[in-house]
Amino acid sequence: MPHLIRHRHATREHWRLLDAAALKDWRDGAFESGIQHAGVLIPLALWLEQPKEQRGAARGAFGVVLQGDDEPGALAADLDRIALIAIEFARFNDGRGYSIARLLRQRFGFRGELRAIGDVLRDQLFYLQRVGFDAFELRGDQDVAGALRAFGDFSETYQAAVDQPLPLFRRRIA
Amino acid sequence: MYRYDAIDQRMLDERVAQFRDQTQRFLAGLLSEDEFRPLRLQNGLYIQRYAPMLRIAVPYGMLASEQLRKLADVARRYDRGYGHFSTRTNLQLNWPRLEQVPDILAELASVQLHAIQTSGNCVRNITADHFAGVAPDEIVDPLVWCELLRQWSAFHPEFAYLPRKFKIGVSGSPADRAAVEIHDVGLQAVRGRGGAIGFRVLVGGGLGRTPIIGQIIREFLPWPHLLTYLEAILRVYNRYGRRDNIWRARIKILLKDRGIDAFRDEVEQDWTACGRDGPATLTAQEIERVGARFTLPDYRELPARCDTLERQLATSRAFALWYERNVHPHRVAGYAAVTLSLKRIGVPPGDVTSDQMEAIAALADRYSFGELRVTHEQNLVLANVERSDLHAVWREAHAAGLATPNIGLLTNIIACPGGDFCSLANARSIPIAQDIQRRFDDLDYLFDIGELDLNISGCMNSCGHHHIGHIGILGVDKHGSEHYQVSIGGSQGPRATLGKVIGPAFGADEVATAVERLIDCYLACRASDAERFIDTVRRIGIEPFKEYVYASPHPTPTRDPRALASA
Numbered sequence: 010m011p012h013l014i015r016h017r018h019a020t021r022e023h024w025r026l027l028d029a030a031a032l033k034d035w036r037d038g039a040f041e042s043g044i045q046h047a048g049v050l051i052p053l054a055l056w057l058e059q060p061k062e063q064r065g066a067a068r069g070a071f072g073v074v075l076q077g078d079d080e081p082g083a084l085a086a087d088l089d090r091i092a093l094i095a096i097e098f099a100r101f102n103d104g105r106g107y108s109i110a111r112l113l114r115q116r117f118g119f120r121g122e123l124r125a126i127g128d129v130l131r132d133q134l135f136y137l138q139r140v141g142f143d144a145f146e147l148r149g150d151q152d153v154a155g156a157l158r159a160f161g162d163f164s165e166t167y168q169a170a171v172d173q174p175l176p177l178f179r180r181r182i183a
Numbered sequence: 184m185y186r187y188d189a190i191d192q193r194m195l196d197e198r199v200a201q202f203r204d205q206t207q208r209f210l211a212g213l214l215s216e217d218e219f220r221p222l223r224l225q226n227g228l229y230i231q232r233y234a235p236m237l238r239i240a241v242p243y244g245m246l247a248s249e250q251l252r253k254l255a256d257v258a259r260r261y262d263r264g265y266g267h268f269s270t271r272t273n274l275q276l277n278w279p280r281l282e283q284v285p286d287i288l289a290e291l292a293s294v295q296l297h298a299i300q301t302s303g304n305c306v307r308n309i310t311a312d313h314f315a316g317v318a319p320d321e322i323v324d325p326l327v328w329c330e331l332l333r334q335w336s337a338f339h340p341e342f343a344y345l346p347r348k349f350k351i352g353v354s355g356s357p358a359d360r361a362a363v364e365i366h367d368v369g370l371q372a373v374r375g376r377g378g379a380i381g382f383r384v385l386v387g388g389g390l391g392r393t394p395i396i397g398q399i400i401r402e403f404l405p406w407p408h409l410l411t412y413l414e415a416i417l418r419v420y421n422r423y424g425r426r427d428n429i430w431r432a433r434i435k436i437l438l439k440d441r442g443i444d445a446f447r448d449e450v451e452q453d454w455t456a457c458g459r460d461g462p463a464t465l466t467a468q469e470i471e472r473v474g475a476r477f478t479l480p481d482y483r484e485l486p487a488r489c490d491t492l493e494r495q496l497a498t499s500r501a502f503a504l505w506y507e508r509n510v511h512p513h514r515v516a517g518y519a520a521v522t523l524s525l526k527r528i529g530v531p532p533g534d535v536t537s538d539q540m541e542a543i544a545a546l547a548d549r550y551s552f553g554e555l556r557v558t559h560e561q562n563l564v565l566a567n568v569e570r571s572d573l574h575a576v577w578r579e580a581h582a583a584g585l586a587t588p589n590i591g592l593l594t595n596i597i598a599c600p601g602g603d604f605c606s607l608a609n610a611r612s613i614p615i616a617q618d619i620q621r622r623f624d625d626l627d628y629l630f631d632i633g634e635l636d637l638n639i640s641g642c643m644n645s646c647g648h649h650h651i652g653h654i655g656i657l658g659v660d661k662h663g664s665e666h667y668q669v670s671i672g673g674s675q676g677p678r679a680t681l682g683k684v685i686g687p688a689f690g691a692d693e694v695a696t697a698v699e700r701l702i703d704c705y706l707a708c709r710a711s712d713a714e715r716f717i718d719t720v721r722r723i724g725i726e727p728f729k730e731y732v733y734a735s736p737h738p739t740p741t742r743d744p745r746a747l748a749s750a
Contacts, residue, residue: 102221102304104344108421111341116457132205132214132222139340152213162201165190167334169463170341176410177334178469179462181190 010045012153014134015122015144017160019153022047024095024146026074029055035071036063050074050095050126057083065090072124077105081113088119096142098127107140114141114171131156135163141171184247184478184554185330187295194338195292198299202226203285210282225305225343227273227298228284231606237276237284238301239291241557243311243329243353244272248544248553253294255540261287266540268525268533270597270648271350272310272557273301277604299337304345306336306417311353312360313558317566319514323372323380325355327474328409331465335410342417346424347432349417350389357677362559364388364397364679365651367434368416373403381405386416386446387438390645394681395435398443400450407465414463415454419446480552480567485517489570504626505577505588513566519573521551521565522558523580524587524595528620531613532598533561542583550576559648560597562590593635593702594620597648601641601658602665608641610658610665610691615639618695623702632702635716636675651675653717654701655682656694667694671701671728672720685729697732704731 010021025046027035032055048070056064056073064087072093073084084091094113096106106125113119124144125137131151138160147156169176187195202222209219223229227238239254254274258266261283262276269275279287291297301308309332316324332351336342342349352366363369369385381403388397404412420434423441438446496503511520523543525533535543543563547555550572551565558564563585568576580586589595596619599605601612616639623629638652642659649655655670666688673682689697702716704727709719720728 101218102344103426104304104342104346104421105426107341107344108418111418112457116453130218132218133344136338136340136343163194163197163338165194166340167194167337168339169461175462177190178466178472181188181472 011149012147012151012156013124013144014147014153014156017157019157022146024048024050024072026050026052027055032059036067048072048093050093052076053079053083056087072122074126075106075109077103077109079109081109081117084113085117088113088117088121091119091121093122093124093144094119095124095126095146098125098129101128101130101133107136110137110141111171131159134159139166139168139170139172184245185326185473186476186478188476191334192292192295195295195297198226198297198338199285199288199292202288206282206285221303221344223284224303225300226284226288227301228281229302231277231604234278235281235284236604237279237287237298238269239266239274239276239296239298240301240308241272241274241296242333243309243315243326244313244557244559245326246555246557246563247294248547248555250294250296251540251544251547251555253290253296255537255544257287257290258540259537264538265534265536267531267600268535268557268561268563270559270561270599270646271301271308272313272559273308274557275600277600302348303343304347304349305343306339306345306349306351309333309336309351309353310361310366310559312356313556313564314360314511314520314566315355315556317513317515317518317520318356318358318360319512320358321356321514322374323355325353325370325372326477327470328370328372328382328406329353330473330477331409331469332413335413335463341414342421345417345421346426347429347434349420349434351413359675359677360558362648362651362675362679364677365390365394365648365675366397368413369397370409375403375405379405382409384412384416387435387443389433389435390648390650391433392430392643392645393433393435393439394645394650395439396679396681397435398438400443400447406470408459409465410463411458411461412450412454414458415450418453418457419449423449478552478554480554482515482518482567483569485515485569485571487516489517492570492573495574499574501588502574502577504630505581505586506573507630508588508590508592509586510573515567517570519568519570521568521573521576521580522590523563523565523585524589525562525585526589526595526620527584527587528594528624529617530584531600531603532596532616535563539583539585542579543585546576546579546583560590560595562595588626589629591634591636592629593623593632593637593654593698594629596620596637596639597652598639599641599644599646601639601647605641605646607644608658609643609660610641610667612639612641612647612658615656615658615667615691615694619698622695622699631712632706633712633715636673637698638673648675649673650681651679652682653715653720654698656698659688661688665691667691669694669697669701669732671725672717674717683725685725686733700732701728704728 354361355372371383384401385397556564602608640647670682
């Protein structure tokens with residue numbers, strides 16, 4: 010079961026990524042038992058394929074998954090009924106997810122959980138939390154204790170971002 | 184010179200600790216080469232042909248004498264006693280040991296130096312006009328803005344994994360000595376109505392495989408919006424720039440694909456929705472605070488004319504030649520800016536030894552308020568020298584091998600390290616530069632040729648800016664051997680132009696002769712002594728040059744351009 014860091018606390022949770030068939034089962038409440046999962050993740054394209062009323066009626070622990078080339082604006086109308094958005098990093102050095110996160114938080118005002126999934130490594134955590142991620146599903150080989158320390162790499166930051174909306178220059182005492 | 188406060192210093196120290204931990208994990212096998220690569224690159228560390236290379240930032244080219252002494256010391260203790268200044272005003276050490284790099288960075292941090300974001304797909308070290316703050320033609324002193332950009336770009340969380348590198352250049356003078364038109368973003372500080380400061384923003388310039396001059400995305404951006412507007416540009420690029428092909432990944436390609444108008448619309452839309460007038464909008468208080476942390480030269484009141492200097496110029500021809508090329512006007516009466524040439528014949532362009540660095544630091548302390556500038560032409564500048572001290576500076580610079588009177592002339596060659604060091608290069612640059620310098624070592628001849636930029640790159644990455652050289656030389660691989668393509672007609676500064684290739688590439692031993700023939704042709708064709716090489720190329724085009732250079736058997740130079748053209 011993968012390590013999940015949420016609000017800087019480590020836990021272990023499995024969220025199941027749904028394909029079209031599994032999504033139907035989940036929707037119909039006919040979901041098979043098996044591996045314990047804390048919730049399900051629905052790819053954006055599948056989510057958008059659901060009729061509007063289905064989307065409105067969705068209940069339970071679910072999140073929508075965005076890829077680097079997805080448009081966060083596509084979720085704008087649904088944001089108040091989605092508790093979790095996961096952004097998948099196909100490669101740790103694909104920086105698109107950073108801007109998507111910032112847009113979701115700052116432009117679209119998303120207040121739910123924003124989770125980094127995929128190739129999520131310790132050495133990117135500090136910047137990821139700055140742009141609005143508050144949960145991180147670490148890649149399997151990552152050292153959790155080390156990852157938790159990474160949030161303290163810097164005690165100050167220059168720029169305005171999501172974790173600190175005021176840039177240093179508005180907080181600095183001359 | 185901006186002086187760090189306690190917070191700047193703490194963040195820098197934390198960065199060193201972070202990289203020390205990352206390096207240790209890499210050496211212990213806990214971090215893969217792939218995962219370590221962007222981390223080390225964003226700390227200036229390349230793995231090169233023979234050894235790692237550490238690229239140390241000189242933010243917007245400003246260097247204090249104590250920092251240069253530290254660089255001398257580090258180069259001596261951790262490297263081979265010399266360094267190389269690059270066209271982006273960084274200092275490169277060619278032989279450090281990977282496991283010692285964290286120690287080197289800790290040493291550098293003790294004098295507020297670092298190697299942050301000198302490489303990698305992030306916002307790179309900011310470059311600026313090397314006469315910033317002292318040039319008489321300056322409209323806005325860009326230094327405060329450069330420092331604001333340095334702080335904003337350092338550890339920017341959103342833009343550390345861009346599709347490709349991102350370079351910002353800043354100029355406050357219409358002469359544009361910072362080559363802003365060939366940057367991913369070029370900022371030309373200007374004054375609007377009522378004298379308000381703003382920026383003409385250019386985007387999408389760059390050299391490399393696809394050389395393009397930047398286009399204006401905003402004619403006048405009021406200064407409070409500088410950071411938020413740049414973030415909008417970067418966000419659009421970060422999201423839509425190509426990541427599938429390293430050669431198509433710079434912002435210039437995105438701009439080419441979308442067109443400037445569509446790109447501008449996207450930026451404006453993002454800016455309006457996410458940042459404009461937000462907390463990152465700059466404040467007058469912050470401009471004042473940063474300005475106040477700059478140490479400013481305590482100029483004396485001096486007469487504009489210095490009789491001693493006039494006498495010295497009249498009696499020493501060598502001094503007068505140096506004065507003509509290496510001394511530049513200053514906005515304060517009685518002062519001048521001096522270029523210390525790192526282009527002595529026989530020395531790789533931009534290379535400087537630890538001993539020289541110490542001599543230069545001493546010169547800066549004695550004659551120029553302890554400050555230096557690094558130029559994108561790979562020289563150093565003493566920006567605030569009293570005119571009555573120029574002769575003494577010249578003598579001392581001469582003794583240290585730094586007084587070659589060639590600034591703006593053919594032997595002031597810009598060159599990348601090339602195949603001697605760089606693993607990307609197709610061909611060597613340094614021996615070619617040295618060949619050419621030797622061919623033109625006669626000062627009368629060199630001065631007669633007049634202003635000429637000659638730039639050499641060892642490969643298409645164009646670190647030697649060959650596209651914007653009046654004469655540009657590009658190393659290419661031709662059936663496994665080093666060859667050199669020659670172009671003419673490039674130029675830097677406002678309305679920069681890209682050179683055109685004159686014909687088939689030359690072998691390494693033919694390049695100096697080809698340059699000589701270009702010069703012969705120019706001298707025969709120029710309308711007057713005042714017409715520079717680049718002016719002649721613009722007037723008559725490249726054809727006469729091409730015919731002359733490739734003619735066989737080679738004709739004797741003639742003063743009659745018509746005869747020449749039909750030769």
